[in-house]
Amino acid sequence: MTNDDKPPSLLQGKPKDWFRKILIVRSDVVREEFPTEEAYLSEAECITRSQAVADVLGKLGVETLVIPADEKLAERLAAEKPDLCINFVDTVHGSGALSSIVPGIFELLQIPYVGAGTLGFALGNNKYLTKTLLEAWELPTPQYQLFRTHTQELDYELRYPMIVKLNEEHGSLGIDTNSVVTNPRELRARVEWLIKTYKQPVLAEEFIENARELTVVVLEATQRKVFLSERKFEVPNSQFRLLTFETKWATDLGREEPVKYVPVTDLNKNLIANIKDDVRTAFDILRMDDLGRFDVMLDRYNNYYIVDANANPSLGPGTSVSFSAQANGQKFETILINILQRNKLDILQRATHPENQIL
Numbered sequence: 160m161t162n163d164d165k166p167p168s169l170l171q172g173k174p175k176d177w178f179r180k181i182l183i184v185r186s187d188v189v190r191e192e193f194p195t196e197e198a199y200l201s202e203a204e205c206i207t208r209s210q211a212v213a214d215v216l217g218k219l220g221v222e223t224l225v226i227p228a229d230e231k232l233a234e235r236l237a238a239e240k241p242d243l244c245i246n247f248v249d250t251v252h253g254s255g256a257l258s259s260i261v262p263g264i265f266e267l268l269q270i271p272y273v274g275a276g277t278l279g280f281a282l283g284n285n286k287y288l289t290k291t292l293l294e295a296w297e298l299p300t301p302q303y304q305l306f307r308t309h310t311q312e313l314d315y316e317l318r319y320p321m322i323v324k325l326n327e328e329h330g331s332l333g334i335d336t337n338s339v340v341t342n343p344r345e346l347r348a349r350v351e352w353l354i355k356t357y358k359q360p361v362l363a364e365e366f367i368e369n370a371r372e373l374t375v376v377v378l379e380a381t382q383r384k385v386f387l388s389e390r391k392f393e394v395p396n397s398q399f400r401l402l403t404f405e406t407k408w409a410t411d412l413g414r415e416e417p418v419k420y421v422p423v424t425d426l427n428k429n430l431i432a433n434i435k436d437d438v439r440t441a442f443d444i445l446r447m448d449d450l451g452r453f454d455v456m457l458d459r460y461n462n463y464y465i466v467d468a469n470a471n472p473s474l475g476p477g478t479s480v481s482f483s484a485q486a487n488g489q490k491f492e493t494i495l496i497n498i499l500q501r502n503k504l505d506i507l508q509r510a511t512h513p514e515n516q517i518l
Contacts, residue, residue, distance in 0.1 A: 175220030192253030279446035283470025380497030
């Protein structure tokens with residue numbers, strides 16, 4: 160849809176004219192439900208972030224409430240009768256795998272919401288299924304294997320070094336200086352520790368050494384936008400360069416923000432176009448909605464690989480989505496207004512053409 164195709168009704172007025180009340184639904188963060196302090200910290204940030212977004216919406220004149228996704232969620236939603244919900248839920252009872260039930264509650268109560276649906280959210284919380292779909296569509300991703308036990312045999316085609324990740328987590332949880340392994344002993348020790356600690360399968364993936372790390376954000380406004388930036392950070396003396404949990408969350412640990420998102424100006428235009436095209440395809444096949452974030456590695460030969468996909472990336476003034484957009488000249492408030500505008504358009508379209516609704 161071009162700018163000239165936008166419905167005039169959406170171009171008139173402001174967000175306060177589109178929505179009477181918006182609810183931000185965040186995770187109900189209870190320390191005892193998380194296996195480690197790091198898992199708790201990575202989710203607890205949604206409390207301050209959801210309030211920060213509520214404050215921005217308040218300044219735009221929209222009545223906004225923040226509520227937790229606890230056992231009273233459906234009852235609270237039915238009582239509040241919001242025009243729109245923004246989904247900030249990444250875990251339920253400390254589990255990312257359970258978080259896809261929240262869009263289902265919105266659907267059950269027929270409440271419009273920002274973010275992926277149940278299928279897209281479920282896929283986004285399973286790295287193995289994500290990579291399987293990317294591979295099926297011939298999108299570039301490193302070779303990988305899912306481990307359910309540390310005694311499982313390694314596929315013969317995989318090569319060291321490999322990075323070992325939690326299958327159902329984002330935010331660099333479980334990533335530290337021991338995550339890159341170079342031999343069978345290290346691999347089995349790391350897989351065993353992660354499975355024992357987090358009680359979930361583990362993904363081993365060929366590690367791309369000395370890679371440039373690109374962040375690609377897809378925003379579905381009245382027309383789809385793709386923001387590409389490079390993630391810059393310093394690492395201590397180490398054999399491998401990777402963004403660990405401690406580095407990524409250094410701000411929460413009381414240090415200066417070590418990660419910078421900068422414009423990408425030195426790559427061939429055709430290469431950038433190819434990356435964006437593949438990410439658009441990935442956004443669609445992974446059933447994302449409204450926004451998505453992709454981590455893309457660029458090796459020394461300018462071969463690129465999609466290494467992670469986040470269906471509901473953290474949305475807020477101080478997040479990677481915001482930083483990547485800022486590197487491309489977009490303010491967070493503009494992103495938020497674009498999302499609201501797009502959802503208002505969807506609501507109007509469903510009201511006037513319910514026969515065209517696709518679940």
